[in-house]
Amino acid sequence: MSHVVLAPVASLLLGALSSIHQEYEPPPSPAQADIRAIVQQVAFDPKTYFPSQYVNDRSVVRIAYTGDDYGWPVYSIAIAEGCLDGETVLRDNCASRLRARMVRAPAIPDTHRLRVLGARLVARVRETGARTADEVRQTLNDMNLEWVEADLQTCPGALAILARSAEAVWVPDAIVNPTPDDNMSLVLHADIIRVDFQQYARMTTYNGWIAERSPAAWAVEMASTLEPCWRPSSDQPPWLRRTD
Numbered sequence: 100m101s102h103v104v105l106a107p108v109a110s111l112l113l114g115a116l117s118s119i120h121q122e123y124e125p126p127p128s129p130a131q132a133d134i135r136a137i138v139q140q141v142a143f144d145p146k147t148y149f150p151s152q153y154v155n156d157r158s159v160v161r162i163a164y165t166g167d168d169y170g171w172p173v174y175s176i177a178i179a180e181g182c183l184d185g186e187t188v189l190r191d192n193c194a195s196r197l198r199a200r201m202v203r204a205p206a207i208p209d210t211h212r213l214r215v216l217g218a219r220l221v222a223r224v225r226e227t228g229a230r231t232a233d234e235v236r237q238t239l240n241d242m243n244l245e246w247v248e249a250d251l252q253t254c255p256g257a258l259a260i261l262a263r264s265a266e267a268v269w270v271p272d273a274i275v276n277p278t279p280d281d282n283m284s285l286v287l288h289a290d291i292i293r294v295d296f297q298q299y300a301r302m303t304t305y306n307g308w309i310a311e312r313s314p315a316a317w318a319v320e321m322a323s324t325l326e327p328c329w330r331p332s333s334d335q336p337p338w339l340r341r342t343d
Contacts, residue, residue: 135221137235138172139165142244142338145177145295148200150340157181160264161295162318166214167288173217174203176322178251178261197251197261199325200332205243214290220244239338246336247329254328260321264296267314269305294318 149157158177165171178199204216220242229238251257289308292315296303305314 134225134229134235135170135172137232138221138224138239139170141232141236142202142239142336143172143175144337145175145200147337147340148175148177148202149179149198156297159297160261161293161297162322163293164213164318164322165291165293166212166217167290169218170291171214171217172204172220173213173290174201174245174322176201176318176325197258198248199251199257200248200334201245201322201325201329202337203245203247205245212290236338244336244338245329246332248332248334249325249328249330251325254325256324257321257328260317260324264314264317264321266312267305267317268312269303269314271310291315292318 143163145158145161145163146156151157157179159180160176160178162176164173164175166173176199178197180197182196204220207216207219210216223242224235224238227234227238229235249257251261291306291308293304293306294314294317307313307315309315309319
């Protein structure tokens with residue numbers, strides 16, 4: 100019987116597990132899972148970042164970075180085109196507008212894994228005793244979440260990165276070109292990113308780890324490009340908007 104050889108990526112992931120156990124919180128209990136889901140719903144759902152009087156969601160691109168199997172809320176980004184209701188902008192200038200908005204969990208010094216930001220945020224909310232969506236909304240107001248926006252037209256490199264989204268590989272090579280061999284790649288507890296591209300009557304979604312050339316890898320590049328361009332948003336934070 101042939102032996103199994105782990106691919107280099109898997110070996111790196113296995114080696115990393117022992118180095119992060121001190122900063123990574125244990126799996127959530129059922130009570131934690133409920134709070135985590137509420138935090139995701141009221142603050143980290145990018146579909147709520149560009150509401151409109153006539154359209155529930157004006158975004159065309161949505162990114163949600165979560166930590167491993169448990170889906171810790173790390174950051175979410177939405178990109179919308181055009182003008183929103185009530186904006187005092189010449190209609191002729193609307194078509195070219197491209198803006199991004201982001202909610203991000205508070206930073207923690209010397210944290211090497213982004214998932215820890217989300218795990219720590221959920222733990223802090225749980226410690227307040229908040230249980231309902233309304234209680235979580237009020238609690239998040241004191242958590243120093245980042246609520247920021249950026250203009251892709253003026254952010255250096257942002258439009259180029261957006262254009263390169265078309266180069267992302269949505270189907271793994273192992274599926275489209277299977278090559279039987281003795282190598283097996285394992286991805287253990289990898290941080291997960293969901294990417295949505297939305298157009299009228301059309302939706303394309305990727306949900307998975309940050310594989311090379313994948314939409315998740317593109318999303319990380321876009322987030323990195325936008326980083327120096329974020330400014331505090333004057334729009335109401337999503338956790339203070341009632342959608343029910």
